[in-house]
Every structure is written in C-alpha cells, then in structure tokens.
Amino acid sequence: MAGAVLENLSTRKLIALCVVLLLFQAAFFMLGGIIAPSPTTAYPHLTNKCVDTGKHRHKQQWFIPWGEFACEKIVDLEDAIEQEIVANQIVFSIEIPNRPNKMSRWFQYILTVMDITIAYHNENPLGPDPVITMEISLGYRNEGDAPGDWKELIKTTEERKLECTFDRPLIPESNDYTYHCDPMPFMELGSCHHDYYLINIRVPVHEHKDINLDLGKLQDIHIIEIHQNGGFTKVWFALKTFVTPLIIMMTIWFWRRVCALNRQSVLMERTILALGISLIILDLPIEWLTLSVDIPFMLLISDIRQGIFYSMLLSFWIIFAGEHLMDQTERNRLSVYWTQVTAIVFGCTCLFVFDMCERGVQLSNPFYSIWITDTGKNLAMAFIIVAGICASLYFMFLCYMVYRVFRNISVKKTALPAMAKARQLHYQGLIYRFKFFMFFTLLCAAMTVIFFIITQVNEGRWKWGEEHTVEVNSAFFTGVYGMWNIYVFAVLSLYAPSHKDPRKYESTVQNGDVSGSSNEEYELRRTLTDSAATEEPSELYRMTGKTAQD
C-alpha cells in the first residue's frame, strides 16, 4: 500500500481525530446506557385452562381467555375430575400481551419459551424420556377488528422432549411436589406485525397411538414471551440511520482517493473498500420497513448482514498483516491468502447453514426449533463445532502472521540505521502504520470482549445515584456497534492514500530537515519509491524485496 494519510498526519491532527472519535464512542455508550431501556423484556404468562364444551364443532373455534368472548375456564385441573372433564377437552390459552396492552411493530420479533409444571403422583409418575405432543394454533387480531375476530396465522402439531428432574424420594409422601423441568423453546416470530396474538394449545391423549400417555400430572403451562423493547428499537434505528451516511461518504471518499492515484489499486485498498461496503450493508437501516410491511425474514437478513461484515473484518485483518510482512514474497493477490480465507468462508458457511436450518425453517413454522430433536441437536452442534474449529484455526494463522510481522519489524529496526534515508523512512512508515493498527484493533477487540463478559456476568442494570440507572446490556450493544463503525471509519480515513505533494518531501530531504521537526511531529513522508506514482504497484513489491536484502 502506498503512503497513507496516517503517516502524513501531524501529531496534533491525529490526536484531534482520536479525541473526536473517542467522544463519538462515549456518546454511543451513553446512548445505550442512559437513553435506551434494556434491549428486551420477558413476560411470564400463565396459560388459562379453557374447556372445550364441543358446542361449536362446525368451525374453527378460538379459545379466548378473557373479555367478551371468554371461554369457560377451570382454575385447577383437580376440579376437572368432579366436573367430568377429560384431558382432550382442555385448551391452554393465552393472549399476548396481557390486557390492556397491545403489541407494537417496534417490538421487531416475538420469542416464546415454554415452562411446564408437572406434579409428582406415585401412581402416575412421569415416564422415562417423556415427550409432549401439542396441537397449537396461533392467531392474531388487530385494533379495530371485531373483538372475537381472530385470524389464523398457523396451526401445527409439535413435539417437545421434557427434561425433568425430581429431587425427592419417589414415595406417596412426595405427591404434589413438582418436578423441575427445563424451559423449552416454543415459538419464534421474526416480526411483530399485529396488535394481539392468541395461542391455543391442546395436549391430546391418544391411547392407541401412545401419545401423551406418560406425562405425569401436568398442572400448568407457563409461556414466557420475549420481545425487543420499543425504546431500544427506536434508539437502535436512530443510531443506524445516523452512521450510515457517514460510512457511505467515507467509503466514497476513500475510493476516490485510490482512483486519483493514477495506478491500479492494490489488494490492501480493495480490501478496505470491501470492508467499507460490508459495513454499509450492515448499517443500512432497512429495518424501518418493518414498521409498515410484514417482513418475518428480517431476523435472518440481520444475521446474514452481520455474518458478511464479520467475515470481511476477519479477512481484512489477515490481509493487512500479510501486506505488512516485509519479506521478499510478492503478495497483493487474494490467492496468497487462500488458507485463511477458506477457513473464514467455511466457518461462515457453517453458521449460515445452521442459521437457515433454524431461522429459515421458522419462516414457515415458527414453532420449529432445531434443538428439539436429537438429530437436529447433534447437527446444530456439529455446525457450531466446525465453525469454532475454523475460528480457532483462523486465529492461529493470524497470531502466527502477526508474530512474523513483529519479528521482521525487530530485524528491520536493527538494520534501519544502515539503510538509505528513503528506505529507512519507508520502513518506518510501514512499522508505524502496522503498530498503530495493531494497537487500535486490539483495543477494539478487547473492549468488545470485556463488555461482553460484563453483560454476561452482570445483572444488566447499574444503579447510579438515586434515580439514574445504566442499562449495561443496551450500552454494550450500541457501544460495540458504534465502536466497529468508528473502527472502519478510522481505517477508511487513516489508511487512504495520502495526496500530499511528494515534491514537498523531496525538498525537505534536500534541506536535511527530516530528522528535525518532521520526525518529531511524526510527519513520516512517503518514500521515493511510492511517490513515483506512475510505477506499477508490483514495482513497489519488487523494490521492497530488494530492500529486504539490504
């Protein structure tokens, strides 16, 4: 890569830029921590037990828990015996959200988790490897529709494996104590387009088909509903809408600089351009569309966009390190990096296939989850493990490469005084560029990891004074998101080719001014080699190779 802006920037300007970027970074954290609420909320719903009296067999009937068209309910399933109600008549029903609220399109998605309460009874214990089979219907209604006018979104039969433990002796004295059952994934809707949702669940018993026979004494079904908070969505959209034009402008500026060089672009520059474009893809606030159009595949698209950006970022690191290796080999071709890039592409493909298997299938059946069957679980684990192996291979490559760069740097440093002034400056430029980049990258990566750990360990909200609370999770999201934007922004601006007049440099050299004020100000000028703009980039590499033999 030719002499970059970074090398030609005076210390004062560089510090000013860093301060501005730091201020932006702080603003991003504050935006999430102080203005935004926590990213998501969970509402535990206890399903109501409606009784199907069989009066309306002729049409699709919804069992609505409350309000004008409320179903007949029983509070406790113990009462069912006296009222001669059988298992097949009971419909577990919830309306999301609870009265008097209504859902909002700002919620973006709805996830639900199922938590089943099963009581022990010595004559009716939970069987080994119990599986619950449910007939589920999901309906929706909008404000302005007639109160009982629910429309069907999907109707399906689903199975879930129960993972329960009982920590008491299996004796009659333990009757009515409950098993501890793990919550199970229930439903994932990629959009929250309607105002009200209704879920009806039947747990039918078919003796001849051996369905739902060894469930123990099922007492209650809790459905926990999770959605993104509207406030967080608003802040998030605002953030994306704010950064997108900045990154677009910066990318265009960068590429125009490269084009103005009057030579073919080098691999490094093309990589940075690709990084900028992948960030634009990630940033583009197409989520605004969800407010007017029902886009259930938005979650999938977001996942893919994140995947594109992160794989591009990883490729960028490898290529950047490779281009600063300062050995004889000529690189400047993507094919040189095929091992690393293959690892990245392969790992990302694995995650993509996994994501398609989970979220892709959920587009047609929101109650599907890859984790509920054994084969699915193994498959999912296999994908994730392969992706993990790819990631570790990649990081080994990267670390090895960075190690080689630093080794070469120390070799070059000892050789520096013996070099001609121009080459000396060329190498100083390379070293400075690389060190700055390493420091900046490590800082960003470390921040991401540290904040990730904080959000995992912490309870998510920090008290600060009497009234102020800091939403750590939201701060993590906006902060880290903003940070990678700043990172790419800085890369685009600092590693763009400099357009400072090379003749100015030559004159400074002639004046013997290099070791004086300009060194002090880190005004590392471009080397003579680079300044010959008419030269082909490969010429540069040949030159580099030659100097390495010095």
Added chain:
Amino acid sequence: MLPGLINRQIQVCKRNVEVMNSVAEGADMAISECQYQFKNRRWNCSTVDSISGTSLKGPVFGKVLERGTREAAFVHAISSAGVAHSVTTACSSGELEKCGCDASVTGNSPDGFQWSGCSDHIDYGSIFSKEFVDAREKRGRKQPNNRSLMNLHNNEAGRRTIESNMKIQCKCHGVSGSCETKTCWRALPTFREVGEKLKEKFDGATEVRTGRIGSRPQLVPLHPYFKPHTDADLVYLDESPDFCENDLKSGSLGTTGRRCNKTSKAIDGCDLMCCGRGYDSYTEELVERCSCKFHWCCYVKCKKCRRTVQINICR
C-alpha cells in the same frame, strides 16, 4: 361486606374490586398450605370454622393469634405470602388489568409498555399484599405497638420469602442462537416451596422484645448473644403454649381426638402428640380408588379397593 376487614382494607377493596378474588384465593391457599405444613404437629393450623362450622364470625384461626407466638408469626407470614402469590399468578394469567403497567403502583410512564415494558408481576403482587395485608397493623396509630411491629415484620418476611425464592431462567437468542443477546426472567416458586421455606423459618424464629433505637421502637432479639434476625426471618414475642390441653384462653385446642403415628418417635408419634395421655386404637376398613389409569389431567378408570388400617386417636 366481609366482617373482619378494617376500614382501610375496605377502601383498598373498593378501589381494586377485580383483585379481591385473588386475595380470597390467596388466603385460602395460605390456610391449606399452613395445614399441610403443620399436619403432624400438635398445633395443626386448624381454623375455627373447620371445627365449629360457623364461618367467618370470629377470627379464622381462633384465639391462638391473639398472642404474639411463633404460630401467629407463621400465619401472618404465610397469609401475606399467599396474597402476594395469588395476585402475581392472576397477573400473569391476564386476569387483572392493572398489573405491572399501572403507573400509580409502579411509577412507570404511561408509555411504559411500548418503550421499556412493565415491571415484574411479583412487584405488583408484593406491593398489593403490602397495601392490603399491612393496612390492618397501621390503623389510626401514631406509634405502632410491639405486636403490630411483629406482624408487619412477619408479613414482610413472608413476601421476602417468595421474592428470594424466585427462580431466574434465561434464554439466549443472539445471532445463530448465541448468548450475545440473553434475556432473563424470574419464575414464581410454587406455593408449596414457599410454605416449606416458611416452615424452616418457623423452626428458626427469633424471640424478640421491643427496644428503642433513637425515638423509634424496634424489635431487638431477646437474647443479645443470638444472631440478630434479618428482614426475612420470622420473629415472635411470646412463648407458645404446649397445645396439649384444650385451653380457650390461650386458643389451644388440645390434641384430644387427633390421629397419631404409633411407630414414629417424632412429634407426630403418639407419645408426643398425645402429651402422655395415651391413645385409643381401632381398625377401620377404607374403600379407596386404586390401580387407576391416569391421563395427564384426569384419571380415567379406577378400581375400588378395600384396605384395613389401624387408627390411633389421642385420648
């Protein structure tokens, strides 16, 4: 209007008619849980109406609550816990419209649900229980006496027991199901678990007296060398009677006529239960349902079996 409610409770009641159903359920639940936890002890949480058949004329638990005993402490704790538990349950089933998002209770903004969601149902349940159950101890007095201090403390301990036994469960739902985004919620413990924990606290309750810290009267442990109680512990002022004899003055019903276990050496064994008065044994033939076929909700077919059991009754 129900007798036994004080003016302030009637006010709360009128303002929250829809909640009252759950309050009643909570009280019932508390009584039956109390009876379950104490079924093997001399004091078995018997209520007045279950014995005399007169319903709701006098205090439900008879006179045993008039003195500040351990039993009174337990009854107060489990009642306030029962109300909190059943109001919370009613909230999560959608029965009540005011839960969590009621700005007057939780201080959320009216736009709260859309912007940041509402507070947990348990918060509403606890606040309501505090408002309703504690009202009784606060009527018209400037300075609370030691008995109402004890009751307030135990009411709070009951509610704390629920809150500290909430189970935290989480779901990861980031990119490709990673834990980049994780949402956690608190699941209500079953009331049986709450009853069990409170029974443990009953056994470890602290005897206190009123002392003064500054100008405010406060409960301090009677024995200064004992560990001081926390907000979640039960406290009592008076020693309990032994509940052996029927003594109307102390509210003790005595153990005459109670069943006991001949082989047990514990408190449900005949020696201890009958306070050394001896017991009568006879055999009885029971007709029960047996070898039933169960479905998850209801049993379908049962046989009838006869079983002979020996029953021991305290003299």
